[in-house]
Amino acid sequence: MSYTTKATIELAMDNKVLIHLTQDDKYVEDAVLSIIDEAIAKADAEIELYLSRRYTVPLVTVPKLIENISTILSIYYIYSFRMDNKLPEEVTNKRIWALDILNKLQLGVLSLRSLTSNPASRVVFVTNREDGDITYTKEKLTQI
Numbered sequence: 001m002s003y004t005t006k007a008t009i010e011l012a013m014d015n016k017v018l019i020h021l022t023q024d025d026k027y028v029e030d031a032v033l034s035i036i037d038e039a040i041a042k043a044d045a046e047i048e049l050y051l052s053r054r055y056t057v058p059l060v061t062v063p064k065l066i067e068n069i070s071t072i073l074s075i076y077y078i079y080s081f082r083m084d085n086k087l088p089e090e091v092t093n094k095r096i097w098a099l100d101i102l103n104k105l106q107l108g109v110l111s112l113r114s115l116t117s118n119p120a121s122r123v124v125f126v127t128n129r130e131d132g133d134i135t136y137t138k139e140k141l142t143q144i
Helices: 006-012 015-022 033-051 064-081 089-107 138-143
Strands: none
Touching: 006 015, 006 033, 006 064, 015 033, 015 064, 033 064, 033 089, 064 089
16 A cells, blocks of 8 residues: 555646656657655555554554655655756755654654544553452442
8 A cells, every 4th residue: 555646646736747758759648657756665665664664664654744745755766857948946855854754753753643633632641550459439429
């Protein structure tokens, strides 16, 4: 399972640029899907390299942040497919940001758990209650 999709990349990039970066035949007006697939695979492998230290990979559910990072890294790899093109500064800066976030996730400075939409789902209660323990009702406690 990939962390981003071709459709997401197509939304994030200008279609003409995507075709120019992936297509050798100037008369064909479609991007080469195998190059996009390879870029996604490289991005996901890089993400998993960082996350594998703290998380089980591949991730079962993909947080939006990881989807965004995968898209950013995939676009970077699509640009770098053409070595004759100088990478736009925006693409390079976004890659630096993405790798910084991945590094912070790896080191534990950031946590994917803190990014879930339902904070109550992260709470774990641990008690030392045993069967013989006395249970007090609200009424009993108000009498004390």
